[in-house]
Amino acid sequence: MELPTIFSITEDEIDLNDLLARxxxxxxxxxxxxxxxxxxxxxxxxxxxxxxxxxxxxIPMAEAKMKQVADEIRGKWPVxxxxxxxxxxxxxxxxxxxxxxxxxxxxxxxxVFEAARYGIDxxxxxxxxxxxxxxxxxxxxxxxxxxxxxxx
Amino acid sequence: xxxxxxxxxxxxxxxxxxxxxxxxxxxxMTIRGLKDKLSADIPGLKExxxxxxxxxxREYAFDEAPVPLNAEIGMFPPVSGG
Numbered sequence: 001m002e003l004p005t006i007f008s009i010t011e012d013e014i015d016l017n018d019l020l021a022r023x024x025x026x027x028x029x030x031x032x033x034x035x036x037x038x039x040x041x042x043x044x045x046x047x048x049x050x051x052x053x054x055x056x057x058x059i060p061m062a063e064a065k066m067k068q069v070a071d072e073i074r075g076k077w078p079v080x081x082x083x084x085x086x087x088x089x090x091x092x093x094x095x096x097x098x099x100x101x102x103x104x105x106x107x108x109x110x111x112v113f114e115a116a117r118y119g120i121d122x123x124x125x126x127x128x129x130x131x132x133x134x135x136x137x138x139x140x141x142x143x144x145x146x147x148x149x150x151x152x
Numbered sequence: 153x154x155x156x157x158x159x160x161x162x163x164x165x166x167x168x169x170x171x172x173x174x175x176x177x178x179x180x181m182t183i184r185g186l187k188d189k190l191s192a193d194i195p196g197l198k199e200x201x202x203x204x205x206x207x208x209x210r211e212y213a214f215d216e217a218p219v220p221l222n223a224e225i226g227m228f229p230p231v232s233g234g
Binding site: 002008026036055056057058060061062064087098099120123124125126127128129130131132140142143145146148149152 | 159161162163205207211212214226228229230231232233234
């Protein structure tokens with residue numbers, strides 16, 4: 001049976017309940033879900049306030065790389081049943097969920113937490129998505145610090 | 153000549169002043185050659201070409217790679233999704 005794998009770039013609100021239902025099998029007993037949202041107030045490091053973030057993506061490549069991340073998760077944690085990787089793009093305001101990674105498995109002690117953590121870390125390394133931060137001080141592009149290697 | 157499509161994103165798109173560009177290049181040109189050509193043709197991109205990430209047909213590619221015929225080339229800064 002084909003295991004459910006969802007990967008998408010969307011301008012729509014992220015519907016956690018719908019995604020969770022789609023990656024839950026009759027054998028599923030655990031889901032680890034990571035979601036990131038726009039942080040309006042940053043205390044760590046350079047303290048500042050954010051008015052909104054504007055996301056863009058190289059959509060066909062981003063979706064292909066999300067599938068690659070899902071394949072990597074399955075290679076490392078064969079117990080994972082369903083995987084959802086969704087990035088919302090466009091202009092997004094504080095408290096709005098922007099990204100969701102969810103992995104399901106039969107039990108919680110199967111590595112399912114680590115699998116979801118790996119998913120968000122890899123998304124931030126290789127999936128072509130960018131965000132511009134807009135605040136009262138002006139706007140600047142956020143840039144990652146990872147350089148993909150050949151074959152990534 | 154090789155007719156290729158360039159797609160620019162984020163800072164590279166803003167500095168290029170356009171989302172995409174179609175260009176004719178010699179058939180033996182490498183990614184490094186293409187970056188040198190863009191640095192010369194579009195002064196706003198000269199600085200960016202030093203640290204830009206490149207993709208060929210939606211896979212990451214590097215300076216020595218030859219540009220395939222009719223390729224789709226992506227150019228962008230390190231990614232920052234999430």
